[in-house]
Amino acid sequence: MKQKTTAFFxxxxxxxxxxxxxxxxxxxxxxxxxxxxxDGKKCIMLASNNYLNLANHPNLRKAAIEAVEKYGAxxxxxxxxxxxxxxxxxxxxxxxxxxxxxxxxxxxTGFAVNAGVIPQLAGKGxxxxxDELNHGSxxxxxxxxxxxxxxxxxSNMGELEKVLKEASKKEYRRAIVITDGxxxxxxxxxxxxxxxxLAHEYGALxxxxxxxxxxxxxxxxxxxxxxxxxxxxxxxxxxFSKGFGGFGGMFAxxxxxxxxxxxxxxxxxxxxxxxxxxxxxxxxAMDVVEKEPERVKKLWDNAKYFKKEIESLGFDTxxxxxxxxxxxxxxxxxxxxxxxxxxxxxxxxLAIVFPMVARDKARIRxxxxxxxxxxxxxxxxRVYEKLGKKLDLI
Amino acid sequence: MKIGFIVNPIAGMxxxxxxxxxxxxxxxxxxxxxxxxxxxxxxxxxKTLIDxxxxxxxxxxxxxxxxxxxxxxxxxxxxNEEKIHVAYASDSFDAGKTSTKDTVKAxxxxxxxxxxxxxxxxxxxxxxxxxxxxxxxxxxxxxxSGVKMHSGVFAVTAHAAGPMIARFVKGELRTGxxxxxxxxxxxxxxxxWKVRLYDTAIAINEPTYVQVGKASFAQINDDExxxxxxxxxxxxxxxxxxxxxxxxxxxxxDYIANKLSIENTxxxxxxxxxxxxxxxxxxxxxxxxxxxxxxxxxVILSPIGAQGFIFGRGNLQxxxxxxxxxxxxxxxxxxxxxxxKATPVLRVDTGDEALDKMFVDYEMMLxxxxxxxxxxxxxxxx
Ligand SMILES: Cc1ncc(COP(=O)(O)O)c(C=O)c1O
Numbered sequence: 188m189k190q191k192t193t194a195f196f197x198x199x200x201x202x203x204x205x206x207x208x209x210x211x212x213x214x215x216x217x218x219x220x221x222x223x224x225x226d227g228k229k230c231i232m233l234a235s236n237n238y239l240n241l242a243n244h245p246n247l248r249k250a251a252i253e254a255v256e257k258y259g260a261x262x263x264x265x266x267x268x269x270x271x272x273x274x275x276x277x278x279x280x281x282x283x284x285x286x287x288x289x290x291x292x293x294x295x296t297g298f299a300v301n302a303g304v305i306p307q308l309a310g311k312g313x314x315x316x317x318d319e320l321n322h323g324s325x326x327x328x329x330x331x332x333x334x335x336x337x338x339x340x341x342s343n344m345g346e347l348e349k350v351l352k353e354a355s356k357k358e359y360r361r362a363i364v365i366t367d368g369x370x371x372x373x374x375x376x377x378x379x380x381x382x383x384x385l386a387h388e389y390g391a392l393x394x395x396x397x398x399x400x401x402x403x404x405x406x407x408x409x410x411x412x413x414x415x416x417x418x419x420x421x422x423x424x425x426x427f428s429k430g431f432g433g434f435g436g437m438f439a440x441x442x443x444x445x446x447x448x449x450x451x452x453x454x455x456x457x458x459x460x461x462x463x464x465x466x467x468x469x470x471x472a473m474d475v476v477e478k479e480p481e482r483v484k485k486l487w488d489n490a491k492y493f494k495k496e497i498e499s500l501g502f503d504t505x506x507x508x509x510x511x512x513x514x515x516x517x518x519x520x521x522x523x524x525x526x527x528x529x530x531x532x533x534x535x536x537l538a539i540v541f542p543m544v545a546r547d548k549a550r551i552r553x554x555x556x557x558x559x560x561x562x563x564x565x566x567x568x569r570v571y572e573k574l575g576k577k578l579d580l581i
Numbered sequence: 582m583k584i585g586f587i588v589n590p591i592a593g594m595x596x597x598x599x600x601x602x603x604x605x606x607x608x609x610x611x612x613x614x615x616x617x618x619x620x621x622x623x624x625x626x627x628k629t630l631i632d633x634x635x636x637x638x639x640x641x642x643x644x645x646x647x648x649x650x651x652x653x654x655x656x657x658x659x660x661n662e663e664k665i666h667v668a669y670a671s672d673s674f675d676a677g678k679t680s681t682k683d684t685v686k687a688x689x690x691x692x693x694x695x696x697x698x699x700x701x702x703x704x705x706x707x708x709x710x711x712x713x714x715x716x717x718x719x720x721x722x723x724x725x726s727g728v729k730m731h732s733g734v735f736a737v738t739a740h741a742a743g744p745m746i747a748r749f750v751k752g753e754l755r756t757g758x759x760x761x762x763x764x765x766x767x768x769x770x771x772x773x774w775k776v777r778l779y780d781t782a783i784a785i786n787e788p789t790y791v792q793v794g795k796a797s798f799a800q801i802n803d804d805e806x807x808x809x810x811x812x813x814x815x816x817x818x819x820x821x822x823x824x825x826x827x828x829x830x831x832x833x834x835d836y837i838a839n840k841l842s843i844e845n846t847x848x849x850x851x852x853x854x855x856x857x858x859x860x861x862x863x864x865x866x867x868x869x870x871x872x873x874x875x876x877x878x879x880v881i882l883s884p885i886g887a888q889g890f891i892f893g894r895g896n897l898q899x900x901x902x903x904x905x906x907x908x909x910x911x912x913x914x915x916x917x918x919x920x921x922k923a924t925p926v927l928r929v930d931t932g933d934e935a936l937d938k939m940f941v942d943y944e945m946m947l948x949x950x951x952x953x954x955x956x957x958x959x960x961x962x963x
Contacts, residue, residue, distance in 0.1 A: 319956070337947060338956040346957040349945040356910065 207523070213535070218243035221558040223535065230535040231563050233553045238510055239402045239475075239482045240558030241432025246471045254467035262460035266449070270460030278466040282437050285473050286409065286425075287417035291439035292449045293469075295461055297398050297426030298324040300436040302331070303454030307447070308394070308422065309334035309363055314354050316364045318342065320372065322396055325365055335359075341370070344381050351389035362391035363422075368410035369399035372544055372552070374511030376404070379414040387419075394422040402430020403509060407476040407483045427465075431472040435461050486510050486557040489564060493555060496568050501581035505548070510555035513539070514571065515548055516580050522549035525574055532570045582698070582750050583642045585668075585691035585719070587711075589684060589703035590649040592619040593726045603706070603728065620654050622726040622739040623702040627658035629743025637750040644668050644694045646687045654702070668694055681710045688714035698722060698749055698785070700742070705729040705763040712761050712782045720756045720783040722746065731776050731886045731894065733759030733923070734784040749785050757803045757919055758832030759784035762886045762894055778848050778885060778895025781832040786919045806917045807833060809952040811840040814881065814915065816953075818856055825875040826853040827868070827907070829882035830895050833915060837881075850898045865900045872906060879911040884924050891960075892940075893930030901933035909939065914958075915949040927960040937962040 203209050216224040219242045223232045241247055254274060264270035275293065282291035294300045305328030309315050313334040317325065320341045329336055337354070339346035347364065354362050364386045366377045379395065386393045397409045405412025407430070411420055422440050427433035438448050449455045476483070490510040498504055502514040516522045519540035526538035529551070540549040553567075575581035594615035595603035603610055631638065643660060645651035647670035655665055668690040671683040684703075688711050691699055699719045701707055704727010711721060723735035724742045736742035748754045758781055765777040788801070814837050818826065828834050828843075828851045838845030844858040845851050852860030852871050860871050872878055885895045891914055892899060914927065927948070929940045941962050947955040 333953075335953045336955070338950075338954070340957060343957075346945060349957050350947065353947050 207519075207540070221556050221563060225530075225535050228530070228533065230530065230533050231559070231567060232556065233534060233536040233551075233567065235554060235556070236399070236429035237432055238430040238486055238554070238556060239407070239432060240556050241402075241430075241472050241475060241482075244432060244472075244475055246475055247432060247468045250467040250471035251464040254464035258463035258467075260464075261462045264460065265456070265458060266460040267456045272460070272463050272466070274463045274466045274470075275460060278470055281470055281473060282439055286411060286423060286439045288411075288423065288439040288441070290442045290445040291437055292445050292455075293461070293466070294436035294438060294452070294455055295458055296434075297396070297424060297428065297436035299454035299458070300424040300426075300438050300452075301325045301328040301396065303328070303452035304422075304424070304438055304448045305329055305365070305394070306331035307451040308332075309361065312358075312360045314357075314359050314362045316347065316350050316354070316362060316391070318366045318370075318377070320370050321365060321367050322371065322398070325367070325396060329365065342375065342378055344378060344385065347382065348385050348389075351385055351391055354391070355389050362386075362389070363394050364391050365394040366396070367399070368395050368397040369403065369509050369511065371399050371511060372539060373505050373513060374399075374507035374509045374552075375505075376400075376413075376508050377410070379410055379416060379420075383414070383416055383419055392421040393419075394424070395420050397423055397425040398429055399509065399511065401425045401427075402432075402476055402483065403486065406480060427469040427472060431469060431476070433469040433472045434465050435469060482557045486555055489557065489559050490555045492561070493553065493564050493568070496564070497553075497571060500568065500572050500575060502571065502575065505550070512553045512555065513550040514553060515550045516578075517547050517549060519546070519549040521578060521580070522551060525578060525580070526551055528574050528578075529570055532574070534567055534570050582640055583644055583694060583696040584746070584750075585688070585694070585696035585699040586643050586645040586651050586655060587684065587687050587691075587699070587701045588619055588623045588646075588649065588651050588654055589701065589707040589726075590617055590619055592703035592707055593622075593728055594618065595728050600728070617649075619702045619726040620649060620657075622724050623651075623654035624658050625739040626700075626702070626724045626736070626742035626746075627655060627660065629740050630746050631659050633743060634747035637747045638664075640750055642666065644691055644696050646670065646683075650683065650687065666694075681706075684710040685714045691715070692718060698746070700724065700746060702726045705732050705761070708732045708734055708761050708782070709763050709779050712780045715782075717781070717783050720749075720785050722749070722785055729764055729776070731762035731888065732782075733885075733887045733920075734761070734782055735887055745785060753788075754785045755788040755802060755919070756783045757786045757917065758782075758836075760831050760886045760895060775897060776886075776894045777897070778830050781835075781847060787922055788919060803917050803919060804836075806919075806951060807836045808840065809954070810915050810917070810949055811837045812952045813949055813954075814913075815841055817913070818853075821877065821879070822855055824877040824879055825872070827851070827878065827880040827899070828853055829880065829891075829899075831883045831885050833883035833917065833920070834881060837915070848895070850896060863898065865898050865903065868898060868903055872903070877911075878907050879913060880907050881913045881915060883915050884920065884927055887924065888928050889924030889926055890928045890930060893928075893932065893963075901931045901936045904931060904936060909943060912946070913949060914946055916958075918950050918956075921948065921950065921956075921958060925958070927958055928963060929960065930963045 213225050219235050219237050262270035279291050301324035309332050311333045315329050315334050316337050319338050337350045400410040404410050411417035425437045427435045494512050505513050522538040529536050536551045539552050591603050595610045643665045647667050669687040699721045702724040721734050724739050725735045761780040761782050762776050765775045768775045830848050835847040846862040849862035882891045945957050945959050948958045949955050
């Protein structure tokens with residue numbers, strides 16, 4: 188043991204920094220909404236997951252305040268021991284109703300669901316079948332299992348069928364197909380009907396990560412509703428931290444699936460319940476999605492308009508089918524430069540570069556928001572036009 | 582960084598006039614009207630490097646050969662003469678007739694000069710000559726310019742070689758095993774066109790990334806992945822102790838065998854039973870005899886060469902008869918992800934059309950890319 192200090196992390200950090208792999212934290216001054224102040228600069232927000240503009244909704248704020256008054260600031264314990272309050276239980280039941288499943292439970296975050304539950308669903312003698320572009324939390328969950336793992340090309344149903352066919356020749360106890368519902372880099376939607384049909388045909392189960400589908404697909408109810416597969420998808424995970432404007436992960440399915448999940452997932456058993464006001468906010472969020480259906484409609488109207496207009500400027504939006512609309516610029520350096528120049532023009536957007544996406548597919552990821560006006564979108568488009576010409580992109 | 586740079590000035594000349602190579606048939610090629618093409622390909626590669634990656638030029642010291650064996654192409658592309666050190670000159674250029682001997686001698690000088698990368702312009706024959714000298718001591722990159730380019734050391738095009746050089750200089754690429762393939766001359770003289778595995782070399786390739794932070798990625802080196810694949814294979818062997826395993830050829834399989842302390846022939850087929858080598862470098866007949874004594878037989882293969890062949894290149898011992906006997910379900914294909922990236926489809930050329938068609942109809946195979954980890958890869962014939 189030669190290393191006695193942490194000094195070498197300075198070198199490791201600098202190495203990461205040189206490669207461009209470090210984050211500069213941009214600080215929001217005030218709530219997350221379409222118009223924000225970021226590091227002192229007024230910007231239009233294109234990088235948040237707050238699709239329905241609920242994070243600062245009066246009902247959600249009110250729910251939080253009232254819950255703090257009633258339950259205090261924290262849960263005080265792990266979920267499993269003494270941290271689950273009646274407001275949490277109310278939330279579990281409401282999720283099951285909302286998602287039209289038998290049962291549901293919450294976790295600290297969506298990440299904690301994927302990383303904690305997936306390893307419990309399959310072990311030696313099972314096989315997990317995963318789309319190559321699944322979210323990092325799924326990849327981590329899959330890595331932690333002792334099951335066999337097979338990867339199919341992104342949304343490639345021929346390849347998925349091949350894996351299922353090969354798997355059915357072996358004596359696997361169970362096979363589970365795992366997919367993101369909406370893929371967060373390209374904004375495309377999983378072919379959930381085909382995935383389900385194939386899985387069903389070969390006797391496999393299905394697991395879907397609905398993080399970017401909640402509040403967006405199926406009139407806000409998510410991917411299950413969108414494809415009319417609410418009861419058929421065996422494992423549904425999601426998060427309140429995106430379209431719902433709240434916080435925390437969820438897991439839904441049949442009664443025993445859910446019971447089994449929270450009784451075995453270490454990220455649930457050995458970690459504190461999220462604060463009671465978070466549960467109250469999440470409850471309020473689902474109510475708003477149901478009571479104000481115009482929000483989901485506005486989100487999609489914005490997405491359709493923006494996609495059409497940015498394409499007519501000459502930008503490639505790739506495979507986008509949702510309010511995640513990339514503007515593909517190619518080279519990583521150019522994407523980063525464009526994001527920086529956009530910030531100077533008062534648009535806050537995220538550049539996604541290699542190796543998160545292919546070397547020639549670096550992009551700006553534009554995330555639509557139901558709170559954006561036509562004027563906001565036109566402002567953004569004008570900036571794209573100006574900078575796109577300046578950087579020779581269009 | 583020192584880059585050895587050599588052009589085989591006569592490479593590729595035979596192709597346009599219908600010869601299967603230029604090795605040993607230079608005069609015939611010239612009589613048939615062949616024109617030199619390799620210096621032009623070398624020029625394209627180096628010009629791309631200069632135009633698109635000017636920032637790396639200062640970091641490169643070129644170790645090359647006089648005249649048409651290297652220096653001319655560098656100068657014509659616009660490399661500053663001060664950056665070029667001529668390490669070898671041959672008397673045979675004037676006639677335009679350099680030979681295998683020249684390539685080998687030049688490479689000896691490159692090794693003595695301790696080059697970090699050897700860039701050559703030529704085909705499979707040139708690659709073979711180079712590797713016979715440099716072995717696995719220097720990574721090599723081929724600018725494709727030959728008639729035959731089955732080896733796994735070539736850039737996809739002459740243009741693509743430029744960025745690969747630049748990215749290697751910047752430290753963005755890694756090194757990994759590659760096979761050196763060439764026409765089997767003995768068989769060719771008997772009238773059959775078969776490509777054989779001659780050697781393994783070190784090539785440069787795109788590293789495999791794993792996401793560690795949201796935007797931070799770690800490159801995993803190929804050995805780490807090969808260790809994972811080894812663990813997978815070891816478990817396979819342990820779980821099926823009544824099965825005879827045939828270990829295919831190439832660097833990946835050899836790595837696995839070495840890790841498991843199983844004797845193995847890198848360029849041949851070995852028969853393994855209960856983790857012991859019971860048949861070294863066996864030929865078809867020996868294989869058939871051996872296979873008669875075992876009920877369960879599986880074969881472990883890794884795609885070979887630039888085109889991703891699993892049968893028909895480098896393992897002709899695995900004849901159609903043997904492949905049929907083993908059965909498609911008992912074929913285990915392993916590969917590092919970086920190698921798969923370079924050869925995104927698997928191919929077969931068993932010489933038996935019906936058998937090839939069976940693989941083509943199979944469409945895809947699951948390739949083992951880690952411990953209990955596989956991915957779908959398409960399969961086709963030539
Ligand atoms: C597809 C997907 N799954 C899961 C998560 C994690 O959700 P949470 O933020 O609740 O941890 C995210 C968020 O980045 C996501 O994009």
